[in-house]
Amino acid sequence: MSFDIELILDSIPKMLVGIGLTFELLFLSLALGTALGIFLLILRISGRWYLAAPTMVYIYIFRGTPILVQIFIIYYGLPQLEFVRDSIFWPILKEPFGCAIVALSLNTGAYLSEIFRGGVLGVDRGLTEAAAALGISVRQRFIYITSPIAIRLCLPAYSNDVVSLMKSTALASTITLLDMMGIARTIVAETYAPYEVFISVMVIYLVITWAIQRTFAWIEKRMSRHVRREA
Amino acid sequence: MSKADRQLMIELENVDKFFGSFQALKGVNLTVGKGEKVVVCGPSGSGKSTLIRCINRLEQHNNGKIVVNGHELTGAVKDIDAVRREVGMVFQSFNLFPHLTVIDNLMLAPKLVRKTPKAENRKKAMRLLERVKIPEQADKWPSQLSGGQQQRVAIARALCMNPEIILFDEPTSALDPEMISEVLDVMIDLAREGMTMICVSHEMGFARSVADNVVFMDEGEIVESGPPGTFFDNPKNDRTKLFLKQILSH
Amino acid sequence: MAAVSGWWDDFFWGSLVVVELFFVALIMTVLFGLIGAGAKLSNSRVAKSIASGYTIVFRGTPEILVLLLFYFGSAIILTAIAQIFDPEIKFVDFPPFWAGSFAIALIIGSYATETFRGAFLGVDPGQIEAARALGLSNLQTFIYVRIPAMWRLALPPFGNHMLSLVKDTALVAIIGLEETLFVAEQAIAYTAKPFTMYIVVGAIYLGFSTIITLTVMGLERYANRHLEVWR
């Protein structure tokens, strides 16, 4: 049992072929999940119980069950239902890629809406009152005062969630997708060299995590220039 | 000014305000004429903030009548934002928008509400900053200013919508002592220019020099009110006397 | 739901496996978290860098990758050792239960490391000084002042770690542990009702999440009972 350098050099380019799919899964579900998160947030803080209550149930269910189970329900489970097969969503839901995107977006949207809510609740009430006292409308207050401040407040949590989502994309390999993880598993099945292959792909994932964290640290620094004091 | 030709800007009639079962205002009556300055004082928790927050409806009163510049604030108010534009407010904790520069703090409301051209808003904002004596800070962030400077920006911001009335809620209480006078000076200037003002404050010197009427509140009620001369030198109510003794001993 | 009727007992035993896995992994998580936090707070540069490496790697890598690496990696070693004694042996694996609980505990332990470290540093130094000034010994101060204060700070994030932990147990089905997801797969092979079976799994996990959430809420109330206002 020795560490096979040649195998590593051989398999890294193969796994990097899957990085495109990993990124597609990440960016697409992040965009959709963010939009969903904002939508859920607005329902949640609408002040109308018949909008807020279903939202809370949704968030509770998606945060209370494993993402793997959610992926399986959507990919393996939904085809059991005839109305799903007859619906306009079927072209998306019959493909593993579509299912992975749907599952990851629905899941991350639930987490993100809670993160966004934390940001909104963190905005000092005095600021929205000051805007109200100037005659600025409720909607404009939300857009021009609450949102920009809330975004900065929830950036660190958002960054963590992007990393979580990136890690969850690896579960797409359980529904036959050949993302980086899927390719790594295929190579391991062929060569039976888990150490070399899995550790190589681990390094690639760590680099991506690092890049995500650096990017958000940079954004945060830029967005916080107004709190830096110049002596 | 005689009673007859006094044009009423603010009228409160038997106003009650409840927070749950707690009554923060108990049958408050108050009138403020155009150009008049009212200073409100009283112990902490007596309902001073609640009183002025009802005037621009940051709080909704439960009973009684409030009329502000001809707008009745009772029941469902049709366009509360329109009323609020006529009433400026300055808070104890400044509440400047931290993500906007000083000048943008002043230009936001005109941009969103009046939709006037940017150049015009900017010119106006600069004029107001000159009026509060800090034009050189226009492009800084609020966090880079001292407390006194921030509060002067907040006053300028309240003025940028050309309000007919300004409400001040303890504007100098959060300031270091050496910064109080720079803010009071700006307020005295405003008073001289004929602005209608209600000011919650314990600055007795300020009250003596600008107030037409001083109001003392305790436990949600107006206990005593009158022109500063009589109020300070001949208070009638025991609670007023006690309160004045306490703040003067400081 | 009729399709599930023959499978309740299997789901029950599967749930029991989840519970066992949860508690075993929880104990190891606390252990890893305490060791990690201790190392990060120590004065030893070596210990500090090992602990940082640990948290960086295990928080930045997909959970499924860690799990597969552990399972197949340990199998390689075990098989190699076994072959020394009997060259006929083809495959010896580490029991999935132990590989799974160990891998999950390492992952969640890396988060717990940060939580415990933060809680230790978050204790108001004034409280510690006050205890010393009263003449309490180091040990007494630690037990009566620092631990209760730390526990209050660590409880909310640790509650979230427990939720992640229970949800991660679903992954262990991938390496063949007979927990609920595995039961569902068998049931599907007989009944061809994937949606029904996976929904049952989801419901079971939602139940576990609810129990954990309620327990943590109860513990938080207990830990913060001194903050309750008398009315």
Ligand SMILES: Nc1ncnc2c1ncn2[C@@H]1O[C@H](COP(=O)(O)OP(=O)(O)O)[C@@H](O)[C@H]1O
């Ligand atoms: N939003 C609120 N909810 C409940 N009670 C409140 C609220 N705002 C004020 N109060 C109560 O009303 C009373 C008057 O408060 P306030 O008007 O702020 O007093 P002051 O400004 O004179 O110090 C206080 O007892 C305060 O606790």
Ligand SMILES: [Mg+2]
């Ligand atoms: Mg007050």
